[in-house]
Amino acid sequence: MKLWLATIITLLLFSGCNSNQKNIHLQNRNAKQALLIQQQNAKIAALQASISAKAKRKARLKRMSAMPKPPKKNIKLKKVEDNNYSSGYMYPGAKKKKKKKKPVTVASTSSTMNKTECISMIGQDKFDKYTQMFGSEAASLKRCKMLKAMKQ
DSSP states (O other), X not given: OHHHHHHHHHHHHHHHHHHHHHHHHHHHHHHHHHHHHHHHHHHHHHHHHHHHHHHHHHHHHHHHHHSOOOOSSOOXXXXXXXXXXXXXXXXXXXXXXXXXXXXXXXXXXXXXOOHHHHHHHXXXXXXXXXXXXXXXXXXXXXXXXHHHHHHO
């Protein structure tokens, strides 16, 4: 009898632990699912907010574009003559104002640039480099004139 009683108590004890472990496992799973649902609800709320903001922008643009702006100029319509094929009617002269072009002034340098002036401006090594590159001292002096004109 004592043996039966001891086995029943141990069975009840073990069965209680198993059910407790199952409850803990179910609680963990429920907590994970609840967290997942909360995250999905947050995403849905963010999407709804962006959609409503876009809808508000579209409505505002629609209201703004519904009313056309008044024309800047008073346009007078010309009477259409379907049978008039004269060149004066078909190709009216251009009534655009001609823009006055300002004459371009080129900064004039002294027409004579000598070797010493050029060397003092750019240096002996650059002068020799230009002479070698362009093939003559005259071309190097011309380059010096151009550089002097650019500096002014």
